[in-house]
Amino acid sequence: MTQQGVRWTADQVLALAPDAASREAAGRLATAGPWSEVGSTDGGTVWGVCRGGGGGPYRTVVDVADASGPACTCGCPSLRYPCKHALGLLLLWAGGDGAVPEGEPPAWAERWLTGRREDAEAAAGTETAETGAAETEAAGAEAVETGAAGAEAAAGAAGDPSGSVSRTRDPVAARRRAERRTERITAGATELEQRLADLLRGGLAEAEQTGYAWWEETAARMVDAQAPGLASRVRELGSRASSGSDWPVRLLEECALLHLLDQGWLRRDRLPEDLAATVRTRVGLPATADGPAVRDQWLILAQYDSVDARLTTRRVWLYGTETGRTALLLSYGAAGRAPELTLPVGLSLDAELSTYPGGGRRRAALGKRFAPPAPVEIRPKGVTPSQALARYGRALRDDPWLESVPVTLEQVVPVPDGDSWQLADASGETALPLTPAFGNRAGLWRLVALSGGVPVQVFGECGHRGFTPLTAWPAGPGQAVSLT
Structure with missing residues (x-):
């Protein structure tokens, strides 16, 4: 918050x-x-x-009010972050009915706040030394987004089974590992x-008769080839077989998209650079945010998690109130743990973003933050349902495997x-049907x-x-x- 005294809403x-x-x-704790x-x-x-109720x-x-984002501490043993006590306390505070009066923090609260300030100062002094490690972590996360497990992605960030950060700083060795991985993916x-x-x-x-074992064995072969993106899509194919009355149609569609991705990789040298970058990402190769840093007041449009057996993926959509750009932040947590990046929907963030390569360049990395999230009256510009469909169609030219925009x-x-x-x-x-999952x-x-x-204004994925x-x-x- 940049405006003192402004409280968050319950949402x-x-x-x-x-x-x-x-x-x-x-x-229940509010x-x-x-x-x-x-x-x-x-x-x-x-x-x-x-x-x-426990201890x-x-x-x-x-x-x-911290520029690096909301932070909390609690004496409870919960592994969730924020825990229910922190959320309940914030809800009580957001009510604004005098239940949380203003005052000076007690000694136990002040000790934690002082420790956070000291940690922030120490982190600022070592920011340059940590840059290499941060880039490696981001590269691993990019591979995860294409379907790899966390351990596979981290190890594959530079084609190094050990996942060692220090070794990735040797450009000659890194190039050789990248060449070996390229050969494995091609095979x-x-x-x-x-x-x-x-x-x-x-x-x-025959796909209905063979069962899931054939697909899992094929996916394992793609993991061995260090192509986690291909492995993820093969597993998706396995889930399509015998999954409903029209499963042959959907299976054939997914086979065609996987064949297109395969051919894109095998002929990547003939593709435009942005499309080639998209193919590399979809196959599972890591990438770094190489776009120039763009500072803006980024409206926090949405935040939601998707969970599987290996990983929790958090997606945060931002809208630049000055540039008019829409950007996606991705963060990850091990199975059962929430990612650390948390931004409240409806506020704006004064920060720098750098984009990743690929068609559309929507995915971005969050850089320097200049102030805590603050209220803003601006809303994103809207379009009609027919214009939304046309936008998705244009986006497919840059990324044929795109699920939505x-x-x-x-x-x-x-x-x-x-x-x-x-x-x-x-x-x-004109109208757009809602996805079946949202209807429930x-x-x-x-x-x-x-x-x-x-009529209302709605942001979402089309x-x-x-x-x-x-x-x-x-x-x-x-x-x-x-x-x-």
Whole structure:
């Protein structure tokens, strides 16, 4: 917060929650009953002692005014971050009904705040020394995004089985490892082409009979070839077989996309540079944010997590209020742990972003932050449903494997469409169907309630499965409402 005394809304607090269970538990702690010794400063520090059911009481401190992002500490043993006590305390503070008075932090809270300041000063002094390690970590995360497990991605960041940071600083050795990995991926892609040809030659009915073991064995071969992106797509193919009445159509479509990616890798030297960079990323090669740093007031549009057995991936969408650019931040946590990057939806962040290579250049790395997240009245520019579809079509030219694009729809109304829902423009002439998964979420009813039959502004992801709303704004003045 740059404006002292401005409190977050409940939606902005709940956007920090690592999962639905944490949001529910925090709601039960958002009353004065469990708390004592509560207080806050107008600079954005909140503290309190929560009566715990296990080993409490728990001393909790939250600092929402730090330029590096919200941070908290709590005496509870929870592995979730932020924990339910920190979220509950923030909800109590966000209520603004006097339950959290302003005052001076107690000694135990001040000790933690002082320690954070000292750690920040020490980190600033060693920032240059840590640059190499940070770049390696980012490279590993890029490989994870294309479907590799965390350990595979970190080790594959430079083609080094040890994942050693110090060795990656030797440019000659790094080049040799990269060459060896390129050769392995090429051999793997060639083998995958043969396997796909054998599958189609035998007929898709054979895929139903072989079961998942064949796909898993093929995916393991791609992992051996250090192509985690190919391995991930093969596993997806395995999940398509016998997955519904129209599974042969969907399986054939995915086979065609995998064949296209294979051919893109084998003929990458003939592709335009941006498309070649996209192919490298989709196959699983790491990349670094090589674009120039762009400073802007970045509106935090949405934040949500996707979880699998290996990894938790957090996606944060940003909109540059001056540049008009939309950017995606990715962060990762090991299975069962939430990623550390947390940004409250609806606020803006004064920071620098650098883009990664590839078609569209939407993915970015968060650089220097100049101030804590602060309230802003600006909203992203919107388009009609038909314009949103056209935008997705254009994006497919740069990245044929793209699942969706970020889009803000202007003046749309959620309306039922049989057993599903759609977002229709104010004229009722065009509409976008909502993705089936969103139709089963509580966010749908929040969107319907926010609209009340009146056109609203909605940000989300538009793709071949439909539109997934992530955030909405009311017709008149009002805060952003997270739908995730």
